[in-house]
Amino acid sequence: MDLLTIIQKINVWFWNYLLLILLCGTGIYFTIKLRFVQVRKFKESFKKTFGGLTLRGAKAGNDGMSSFQALTTAIAAQVGTGNLAGAATAIASGGPGAIFWMWLSAFFGMATIFVEATLAQKYKTTVNGEVTGGPSYYIRAAFKGKLGKILSVLFSIFIILALGFMGNMVQANSIGQAFKNSFNINPLYVGILVAILSAFIFFGGISKIASVTEKLVPIMAAFYILGSLFIIIMNIGSLGEAFKSIVLGAFNPKAVAGGVVGVTIKEAVRYGVSRGLFSNEAGMGSTPHAHAVAKVNHPCDQGIVAIISVFIDTIIILNLTAFVILTTGVLDGKTTGIALTQNAFNVGLGSIGKYFIPICLFFFAFSTIIGWYFFGELNIKYLFGKKATKVYALLVLGFIILGSKLKVEMVWELADLFNGLMVIPNLLALLALGGVASSLLKEYENKK
Template sequence: MDFMQLLDSIDNFIWGPPLLALLVGTGIWLTLRLSLLQIIRLPLALKLIFSAKSDGKGDISSFQALCTALAATVGTGNIVGVATAMKAGGPGALFWMWMAAFFGMATKYAEGLLAIKYRSVDANGQVAGGPMYYIEQGLGKKYRPLAVMFAASGVLVAYFGIGTFAQVNAIVDATKGAFGVPEYVTAIILTVLVAAVTIGGLQSIAKVSSKVVPFMAVVYVVTAMGVLIVHADKVPGAIKLVIDSAFNTTAATGGFLGATVMMAMRNGIARGVFSNESGLGSAPIAAAAAKTKWPAEQGLVSMTGTFIDTIIICTMTGLCLIVSDVWVGDLKGAALTQAAFASAFPATGTALLTFGLILFAFTTILGWNYYGERCIEYLFGVKSIMPYRIVFIGLIASGAFLKLEAIWLLADIVNGLMAIPNLIALLGLTGVVVAETKRYLAYVKNNEVEEEIEDLEVEQIK
C-alpha cells in the first residue's frame, strides 16, 4: 500500500459510518433534550438575525458573527458538494442532506451557546472562544489534550484544506474556464485581496463578510429561483422524486448508474455535514466574538446558519439539478450545476454561476483564516498571530499552482479530527446547554408579558 492509498483508507475510516453516526446522533440527542427547539424557536431565531441588541461584551455584532461563520460554510460545497452527493447517491441524497441539517441545527445551536458561555479575552484584548475553550473550561483542565487536538486540527485545515488550496483552485479553475484569465493573474489578484482583508483581523473580515455574504446568497438564490421558474412544471415531480429516492433504490438512467438507499443516505449526510459544518466546531469560533450577554441568543442566531446553508441554498442547487435533468448526464461537480443554470439562462447562466462560485470560495478563505488564527492563538499565544497570517497569505499565493491530492486528503482527515473532541464536549455539556436555554426562554417570556402590559396600558390611555 502506497502513501496515497494509506491516506485514502484513513480518510474513508474517519468519515465512515462511526463519525457520521456520532455527528447525527449528537444532533438527535440535543434535539430531544431541547424539545425540538430548531422548529419551535426558528421564527425567533430568524428575527434575532436583524434584531439582536448586541448589548453584551464582544468584538462584533451577532449579525456580523453569523456572516463570518456563513462566509466559511457557504462555499464550494453548496455548488460542488450537492452535485457530487446527487451524482453518487441520486436525488434521495438531498433528502438526507435535509435530515443532517435538521438535527445539525440543534448541534449548531449548542455550539453557539457554549461559545458565548465559555469565551475569554486574549492578551490583545480581543474575545477568544470556540470548542478549545469550552472543552477546557466546561469539561475541565484534564480534557485539555482534546482542546489541543481540536486547535491543531483547525490550524491544519485552515492552512492546507478548506481555507486555502481547495478554494483557490476553485477560483482559478472558474476564472480560467469561464473568462480565460491566466492562473498567475488570478493568483496575484486573490493574494492582494486576501492580504488586504485578513491583515486587518476580525473587524475587517466581519465588515467584508457582512456585506458580501448577504449579497452573494441573494444573487445565488434569485438565480436558482429563475431556473426553477423556467422549469416550474417539473418542480412538484422533483420534490416527489427526492422523497421517493430517499427510501427506494434509484434506477440507472442516462449517465447515472443507479444508487441504493444506503448510498443516498451516506452521501447526503456526509455532504450535508461538510457543507453546513454543524458539529465540526468551526462556527462557534466566530460566534464567540458576538456582542451579546445571552449565550442562548447567539445559539439561536448561529442555528440559522445551518438553515440558510443547507435548507435554503443546497435545496435550491439540488432542485435545479433535478428539474434541468442534468443529474442523469455525464457531467460532474461544478460543471453539473453550471449546466443546470445554463439550461434556463443559456447566455448568462455560466457567468452567473462562476461569479457565485468565486464569491463563495473567496469568503470561505476569509472565514477559515480567522478560524485558524484563533486556533493558533490558543496554542501559542498572541505573538503567533502575525506569523500565521503571513504563512496563510503565502499559501494562498502558491495554492493556484498546487494540485496535491495528498494534501487534500490530509486536510479531509484533520477536518474530521476537529469534530471528535467537539462532539465529546457537546455531549458532556448538554446539561449546561439545557439550563442556559431555560434561563433565556424565561427571560424572553417575561419580556413578552411586559410588552403586552405596556401595549394594554397604551390602549387604555387612548
C-alpha cells in the same frame, strides 16, 4: 499501498461511516434533550437575524462584534464551494433521494449548532484585552486537567491545518480552476489577486473581517438565490417531478428514473448526510469561533441566531443547487461535482450560465477563505499568542497563491482528514457539556 491511498481509505471510513453516525447521533441527541429547540426557536431565530438587518453595523473591535456580524462570519465559512459542488456530488452518487437525507441532517444539525454557539458564548474569555473563544475553551471546561489541555491543543492544531492552511489552498484552487475554464485566465494570476484581497482583510483585524462579511454574505447569497430561482421558475413544470424524485428516491432509489443507475438507500443516505454535514459544518467546531465573539446579553441569544445559519446554508443554498440540477434535466450519471452544477446553469441561463457559476464560486470560496482564516487565527492566538498571527497570515497568503496553481490531491485528502479529526474532541466536549447547554436554555426561557 502508498500514503495517498491509505489516507483516502481512512477518509472514506471517517466521513461515510464514523463521523456520519457521530454527527447525526449528536444532532438527534440534542434535538430530543432540548425538546426540538430548532423548531421551537426557529421563529425567534429568524426575527433575531433579520429584524435589525443592516450592511453597516457597528464597528467590531477588541470587545467583539455584533450578533449579525458573527452570524455572517460563520455563514461566510459555511457557504463555500461545497454549496455548488456538494449537492451535485450527492445527487450524482446517491441519486435525487440523497437530498431528502440532506434535509434531515440539516434539521438535526440545527440543534447541534445551537449548542456549539451557546457553549462558545458561555466559555468565551478575554485575553490581553481581546474577547476570544471557541471549542478550545469549552473543551478545557469539559475535561479538566491534562486531558482537557491535550484535547484543546489537538483541536487547535487540527483546525489550523485543516482550514487555515490546507482548506484555504483547496478554496483558492477551486477559484483558479473555475476562472481558467471559463475565462482562460492563468490560475496563478487569480491566486495572486485573491491573496492581495485577502491580505487587505487579514491585516485589518476583526473589524475588517466583520465589516466585509456583513456586506459580502447577504449580497452573494441574494445573487445566487435570484439566479437559481429564475432557472427553477423557468422550469416550473419540472418542479413537481423533482420533489417526487427526491422523496421517492430517499426510500426507493431504483424507482426513480434519471441518469443515476444502481443507487441503493444506503448510498442515498450516506451521500446526502455526509455532503450536508460537510457543507453546513454543524458539529465540526469551526463556526463557534465566530459565535463566541458576538456581543449578546445571554449565551442562548447567539445559539438561537446560529440555528438560521444551517437553514441558510443547507435548506436554501444547497437546495437551490439541487433543484436547478433536477429541473434542468442535466443529470446523466457521468458528470458530477462542480461540472454538473455548471452544466445545469448553462442550460438554465444560456450563455450567461458560463460566467454565473465562476463568479458565484469566487465569492463563495473567497468568503470561506476569510472565515477559515479567522477561525485559524483565534487558534494561533490560543497556542502561540497574538505575536504569531502575522506569521500565520503570511503563511496563509502563501498557501492561497500556491493552492491556486497546484491541484495536489494529497492536500485535498489531508484537508478532509484533519477536518474529520477536529470533529472528535469538539463532539466529546459538546456531549460532556450537554447539561450546561440545557440549563442555559431553561434559564433563558424562564427570563422571557
